[in-house]
Amino acid sequence: MKTRKNETVVERYTVLDRAAHTIHAFAMVLLILTGLKIYAGWDFMSFHNARALHMIMVPILLAVNWIIIPYNIFSSSKGGVRNKIEHFMDHYIFGPEDAKRTVAILKNFFGKGEYPAFSIYDKEEGHYKTKLHPVMKILIVLEGTALFLIAVSGIVLYKLDWALFGLPVASWILSIGDLIGPALGLSSLQFFRLLHLLMTYWFVFELVIHVGILEFDPHVWKYYKAIFWTGKEDLSDKHFVKVLNKSSKKTYQDNERSWSDAEKAPVKD
Amino acid sequence: MNTGKKNFAHTLESMDFLKMDRRTFLKAVGAVGATAFLGTYKTEIVSALEFAETKIVWLHGAECTGCSESLLNGGNPDIVQAITKLNVNIAYHETLLAQQGIFVDGRAANTSELNSEILVDELIEEGNYILVVEGAIANGPDGSGRYCIIGNRTFKELFEKAAKNASAILAVGTCAAYGGINCAASAIEEITDFRGVDFKKEDQSKGMLQELGISKPVINIPGCPAHPDWILLTLGAVILGKIKIPDDLSSLLDKYGRPKVFFPSGHTVHENCPRRGFYDRGEFDTDISGDKCLWKLGCKAPYAHADCGLRKWNGGNSMCTQAGSPCIACVEPGFPDCARPLYVEAEDKGVLLGANIDNVSKAAVGAAALAAGAHAVRRMKGDE
Numbered sequence: 001m002k003t004r005k006n007e008t009v010v011e012r013y014t015v016l017d018r019a020a021h022t023i024h025a026f027a028m029v030l031l032i033l034t035g036l037k038i039y040a041g042w043d044f045m046s047f048h049n050a051r052a053l054h055m056i057m058v059p060i061l062l063a064v065n066w067i068i069i070p071y072n073i074f075s076s077s078k079g080g081v082r083n084k085i086e087h088f089m090d091h092y093i094f095g096p097e098d099a100k101r102t103v104a105i106l107k108n109f110f111g112k113g114e115y116p117a118f119s120i121y122d123k124e125e126g127h128y129k130t131k132l133h134p135v136m137k138i139l140i141v142l143e144g145t146a147l148f149l150i151a152v153s154g155i156v157l158y159k160l161d162w163a164l165f166g167l168p169v170a171s172w173i174l175s176i177g178d179l180i181g182p183a184l185g186l187s188s189l190q191f192f193r194l195l196h197l198l199m200t201y202w203f204v205f206e207l208v209i210h211v212g213i214l215e216f217d218p219h220v221w222k223y224y225k226a227i228f229w230t231g232k233e234d235l236s237d238k239h240f241v242k243v244l245n246k247s248s249k250k251t252y253q254d255n256e257r258s259w260s261d262a263e264k265a266p267v268k269d
Numbered sequence: 270m271n272t273g274k275k276n277f278a279h280t281l282e283s284m285d286f287l288k289m290d291r292r293t294f295l296k297a298v299g300a301v302g303a304t305a306f307l308g309t310y311k312t313e314i315v316s317a318l319e320f321a322e323t324k325i326v327w328l329h330g331a332e333c334t335g336c337s338e339s340l341l342n343g344g345n346p347d348i349v350q351a352i353t354k355l356n357v358n359i360a361y362h363e364t365l366l367a368q369q370g371i372f373v374d375g376r377a378a379n380t381s382e383l384n385s386e387i388l389v390d391e392l393i394e395e396g397n398y399i400l401v402v403e404g405a406i407a408n409g410p411d412g413s414g415r416y417c418i419i420g421n422r423t424f425k426e427l428f429e430k431a432a433k434n435a436s437a438i439l440a441v442g443t444c445a446a447y448g449g450i451n452c453a454a455s456a457i458e459e460i461t462d463f464r465g466v467d468f469k470k471e472d473q474s475k476g477m478l479q480e481l482g483i484s485k486p487v488i489n490i491p492g493c494p495a496h497p498d499w500i501l502l503t504l505g506a507v508i509l510g511k512i513k514i515p516d517d518l519s520s521l522l523d524k525y526g527r528p529k530v531f532f533p534s535g536h537t538v539h540e541n542c543p544r545r546g547f548y549d550r551g552e553f554d555t556d557i558s559g560d561k562c563l564w565k566l567g568c569k570a571p572y573a574h575a576d577c578g579l580r581k582w583n584g585g586n587s588m589c590t591q592a593g594s595p596c597i598a599c600v601e602p603g604f605p606d607c608a609r610p611l612y613v614e615a616e617d618k619g620v621l622l623g624a625n626i627d628n629v630s631k632a633a634v635g636a637a638a639l640a641a642g643a644h645a646v647r648r649m650k651g652d653e
Contacts, residue, residue: 041551041552041553041562046549047548047551160534160537175524182472182607184620184621185603187598187602187603188471193616194615201633202630205637208637212637212640212642213644216641216644
């Protein structure tokens, strides 16, 4: 989507994208801090305040991740379900081209070759083909998994007999833990407590990778401004950006078949 | 007894014990304890039971007799009072009875007056008894049960015979309930193959009853040892018909066969620990002699389901954490494996290939931070 004033400035993140990311970041940091306070006994706030804050942030984080972000993903593309899935796969799932980009990024780190473009904009169609850093695509899938695991384990830490609409959810979760925990010499509750701690560390680890490595490059800092404030990307800044026009689009498509193209590709005998 | 309990006991006095439903009964005994309950209804209980005598056959397998000792140490009522009030006939209890095993040329000699082996066989033949099992049951080697022999037969054989004729079974102590320390992970675990009555650790399919193909209702009263109140009140409820076996068991017991009133599924020992306030304030002991929260010393109270913090031990005076020892989760079916190392925080326990999640995670985060630093230096330089 182009802006009226400048032909090269496009909308990278919608208002809802930015709000979701900011709330997600805020809730996540608070959850990590209050969670580690409860676990390690840090004395910067009382246990009860830490627990209350922790429990307030949980529904906020889950609502952002399980409602707003899926809505953003699937509302940002036009067409039917197939188009939306195609858009999701192109934008968020690590594919062969992302693997190539990752290798090129590593080579670039050691002084060989250019930093590859990962923000690919289709000028003709007026939207991004893909825009996330390839490693970010890996992190997003892992984060989704970690979020699910930490939420599930969090339920039994919150209340051992938690039920939803009369369904004994916590009891079911503990029963699943009974299948795994004993193999590790743990009771079900111990297993979920350890899982919760492990996932907490995962989020700290992810934060270090995300902020400290992927986004710690003076050329990347334009994306900070975009995700937290403007939502815009200036395509004339060629760092990490590739704009596809009629001629280059053909070459790009030849190199990178989209998910739907791959599905349609004939099988050779 | 504190004022609240006194008031509650006073209220109970105005209620007709015999018309009390099971839920109220359990609530009452759970709240006021055996002492107050049996004291309040002494006359009614005795008169109600004058016509009935309940036989108990108490067998000992692989165990330390700690649970019997715990029962004998029950303060008020003591075991004699309880027996009198509940009109119980402890017909067979190897540690308490006067008889002993007498064999002549490999055969049990004399009569049940003197020979315990003959006595237990006669009692089993008569039937109509509650079987109490204390201790694990050896299944090894190779299913023979010969790793635990009492008299001239395996305990497995004796248990099988006794279980078949029992009207109900109480597995007292973690060894009888889940195998306990007898089936802890070790080099000999497989060959000795100790089982609990209805479970082996968390696995019900490996309980001795399943191994023998016997279907009997079982109530597990775990603990190392089991609390005298847990044993007496459960026995009392069964004897008085307040627990209808097997009809009530599905609603009364948790998935590991423990009475929920004593082993609440939704609560842990940690919640009512006398040291809980220190946990809330983030004050932890780092050596065993302190008076703060014992979590960092490996206390497993956050994983243990029991009412120790409310009921207390030794006549309601104390409990493990109050006396300075971290909880070892002795009531859990996975005990002792799930609690080992006993004095190491659960999060510091080696889980996979001895890896400790806490340290591995910290190392990973540290490595990521170092990589981030190196990356930052490289990228900043590249920008110059």
